[in-house]
Amino acid sequence: MKKSVRGKISPVQLAVLQRILEEKNSDSTKKVIWHAEF
């Protein structure tokens, strides 16, 4: 099976994966606190 280019939008049916692919490197991924703390 031919592999897709890394990060290219594939016909993914899973909502979460589709969202991550579409967001990719958009600013919305940076507007949250990513700190690994509690």
Place this chain on the structure above:
Amino acid sequence: MEINPIIKEVTTDCNLRCKYCFFAKQERKRERVNAETLKTIVSKICECNPDNQEIIFYWHGGEPLLAGIDFYEQAVELQQRFKKSDQKIRNGLETNATLLNSEWADFFGKTGFEIGVSLDGPREYHDEYRCYPNGRGSFNDVMKGIRVLKDNEIKFSVIAVVNKRSVLAPEKIFRFFSSNEISDFVNLVPALGIETGHGLSFECSVEPASYIDFLIKVFDLWMKTDRSELRILPLESIVRAFLGFYQEDCRFTGECRKSIVIEYNGDIFACNTYGYGDFFKFGSIEDGMETILNPQKSPKYQNYLNFLKKIKTNCFKCKWYGICKGGCPGWYYLGGGKNILCQDFKRLFGYIQKNLERYQLV
């Protein structure tokens, strides 16, 4: 240099006594950052960052709301006074949410503070560990605080500690966060060793293998959800790493030098994942960041950089290095030089890779 300060002890005081807290075994002081130290912190941090840098101030405690709204009003005013014209300032605040009210919500709404709330899941899992000094669970009050945030349209993330009980209930934990629509962002962090002031205690901690088993089950549930907006960390960070996307999760970026911890008195430490041993204490904010974090001028900082380099020596050969970049150095510290999560994270990476291969994404 780019430095995002974690003002860890806005106040060391807290109204809760969570059993796995860093301070659980230590005497709690009611110390707070005073006005002069606050001014020094803000001015030095702005000064050391590049002209066009986005700087994130993380406000932690203890419970940071105990410092009072006027403290943060002053901080914001100082940030505006000392920031360079092209610098952009962000503020993050991590709270147990029990003291939130409409005044706080107004302030957060006006200033754009990004809020993180500590909530471990349903009451039975939360109240076991997150309790008041008299042993009463804090779940009801946390949920009231969350209601205040929601009513005022303040967005927030959740940090859920995976504890000894919840690690056995991945489905209940996932369903709680996905069905209640509490937040779109949930960070599932393991309860690991507690800094006691004299060493580490593991009495409340989860086994690394159990934590990874938990994450694998949550991953399967997450993949099946139709709530596409739900971000579950560290799983989302790992997926993003496989896809080669921008990564800010400090567990997988391979460096923690952009963040430092500043205590209430201005003492500067490496990330407190390590605890507060002298080895990780670099100096005081009074001495200026360029002195403290300059390897040429600071032997203590140079020792720390050597430590970071040394612990990851074997990682460069690993097939998963591109995903985790060696992981969090704190995990090596907790393991006495051996990364306590390494073997089990490899299992998780393999599992996620197989799933992504099914969709021809890797």
